[in-house]
């Protein structure tokens with residue numbers, strides 16, 4: 001998973017930067033849906049390889065791990081005291097509905113982040129979900145293509 005992330009960032013971080021207009025200045029991972037002690041496994045995996053300072057967040061306990069709706073108050077983030085613009089790079093290991101990621105991105109913007117870019121490593125798809133079949137058909141061949149840019153229209 002780390003290799004996949006580093007390959008993607010090597011090849012496509014410039015594409016993300018074009019979209020946001022700035023290189024990321026800070027890194028944050030989407031907090032896990034299941035509470036666990038210590039740092040998020042993705043944060044541990046990435047370590048200091050991206051050489052970006054971290055932003056942390058606190059979680060509103062009102063929303064459970066199985067909640068799949070956007071909540072503007074799900075997360076709270078505190079940006080660095082510096083007045084320099086914050087361009088946040090959000091890393092998410094798995095995208096299911098996007099509710100957690102979008103809620104975190106919202107919290108970052110509310111806290112004052114100038115831009116928020118999200119890089120998702122994996123996508124959870126239920127093959128029995130009829131609308132998901134179109135997505136599964138689209139990625140059937142090739143199964144995975146690291147040269148295809150997620151920032152393409």
Ligand SMILES: [Zn+2]
Pocket residue numbers: 011012013015016148149150151
């Ligand atoms: Zn690209």
